[in-house]
Amino acid sequence: MSEAASTPLQLDIEMPSAVFQSAGATTPSYSGGPWHKGDSVEANMLLRNIGELDGRVRLVLSTSTSTSEGEWVEMAQGAAGEISASLQFLASGETSLTWTLESDDGVFDGIDNGSTSFVIKQQQSVQIAFVDVNRTEDAELSLTLHLDLDEGKERDVRLQVGYESGGSTVFLQENDLRLQEGRLELTFLFGDFEADKLVAQVAPLNWLIGPGPLAATSSLPSDDTQFWMEFSATTDPIRPIEGEETTVRLTFQQTGPLQEAEGEVWLMDAYGTRLAKVTSPDWDGASAATLDVVVVWPKGSSVAIQALWYVDGAVLSAETTYVSGEVVIESSGEWPIGAMFWGLALGAGVALVLRIRARKEEESDTKPSGKSTKEKTASKPLSTSQEKREVSCPECNRRLRVPVDYGGSVGCPDCAHKFKVEPERTEEPAEEEDDDLEIEVQPVSKAPVSEKIEISCPDCAQTLRIPSSYEGSVRCPACTKIFKAHEGKQAS
Known part of the structure; x- marks a missing residue:
């Protein structure tokens, strides 16, 4: 380069x-x-x-x-x-x-x-169900199926219908269908055959189906349909009180060939009083249905309810018991003025009677004594002396100390020899007598008793006796009039 x-x-x-x-x-x-x-x-x-x-x-x-x-x-x-x-x-x-x-x-x-x-969007699902299974006049087996497709685009499915016998499944008919959103009803006619149950199943063609059962079964028409009903475990409200409108839920179910049978339902309490009369709900092709019944709650802390269902020529019953709520009574904030007044008046009357009775009771007279009571006290010295004297043990000459006025046996602690000693003679001091103390008890003087006077009730002229010194309120026992003592007229 x-x-x-x-x-x-x-x-x-x-x-x-x-x-x-x-x-x-x-x-x-x-x-x-x-x-x-x-x-x-x-x-x-x-x-x-x-x-x-x-x-x-x-x-x-x-x-x-x-x-x-x-x-x-x-x-x-x-x-x-x-x-x-x-x-x-x-x-x-x-x-x-x-x-x-x-x-x-x-x-x-x-x-x-x-x-x-x-x-x-989410996947679409298909629900399949037998809605009617019966025999025609020609003894043919008639089956009615419902296929329900969720909202969305149309879908291709394969439907197979047959029966199960001895653990094996035999499909009598197979069809490829294009489902639109919503419900498709199909009816099939088959000849008579022996089977344990009828079977129908659906499968998607070139698309991913959503969750849900893809098969349905049903018993043959020769089997009887069994009906029953159950109460919900709770009411609405949960703890109803007497006289309150309460919702009770009933669940109706059937097994065997599905029927659209309906009937009257009666709800009664334990005393036979009718609480409600309704009609059982539509089955809508399902094997279970619910019904909410509104009743006026009866009296009782524990209420037993019985349901009678008249369906398919039979009467079915169900019973349950619910716990009632408690009625809360709210007290008003007003004071009971009348009751308070009469209570105070009654209390004052009782106090007045007790006071009058106390005045009437006389205190016990205490008689004075003409002579004075004399009490003599004298002090005297102790008769024995607490002085000690020494003595010698005749055996070991141990000197021992004993009380001067003690006479008796003495034990030597050294040689354990025992010997006797005589008490020393002491002259006791002459007992001196104190002058007598004289205590005079004075008699208790008697309180003067009030004189009784008579007064008259201002309303009914009833005569009352009260102490002359009493100036309080007085209650007439005849007319219950309460008045001051000075208001009563002096009886002549």
Whole structure:
């Protein structure tokens, strides 16, 4: 390379190849919607090869969870063709779909990738049920089925109807059906056959079905239908009180060949009083139905309720017991003025009577004594002395201390010799007599007794006797009038 050359060096080299460009829309078109979880989207796009050589191209689709590559499409120079790809949506909700054009021997003139948002719905489900099984006049077996498809797009299914006998299943009829959203009713006629039960099942064709049973069974018409009913465990409200409107829920059920039988339902309490009379609900092709009955709650802390159901020529009954609530009585904030007044008046009357009786009682007279009572006291010294004297043990000459007035046997602690001692004679001091102390007991003087006077009641002129010194309130025993003592008229 010459020293005069400059670097870096850029060279444009033209090479022949296939060149792809859009022959219509610049983005793919999509089909197959509306989409539910499990559905596939179909994408296609029209391209033209404007290059100098033949080439191939394909469409690739991808989401956050999966990728799908379309088939390679060969395009000669100057030719046009359609590329396509398919991708299954594996999740519900808003989903972003990315598309890309790929070629291993050509280039693209224009847009070669992009993205689109889709809203993916939940899966659709199919419910299947026997709604009627009976025999015609010609002894043929007539079956009626209901197929219910959830809201959404139409779906292809395969329906098989037959019977089960001895553990084996035999399908008498098989049909591929296209279901629209909503209900489809189908009726089948079969000849007589021996079987344990009837069977019907449904399967999706090229789509992902939602949750739910895909098969239904039913007994043959020769079996009897069994009906029964049950009370709910609670009421609404849970603790009703007497006189309150209360909702009681009943559940009606049947087994065997499904029937649309209805009948009257009576609700009664333990005393036979009718609480309600209603009609059992529609079965709507199901084996169970519920009914809410409103009753006026009867009296009692524990209420027993019986239900009688007249259905299919029989009378069925069910019983249960519910616990009632308590009535809360709120007291008013007003004071009972009248009761308080009479209570105070009665208390004052009782106190007055007790006071008058106390005044009437006389205290016991204490008689004075003409002579004074004398009490003498004298002090006297102790008759014995607590002084000690010393004596000697005749055996060991041990000196021992004994009381001066003690006479008797003494034991020596050293030699254990015992000997007797005589008490010393002491002169006791002469007993001095103190002067007698005289205590005079004075007699208790008697309190003067109040004189009784008579007064008259101002209302009924009843004569009353009260102490002359009493100035309080008086209650007339005849007319219960309460008045002051000075208001009564002095009886003549």
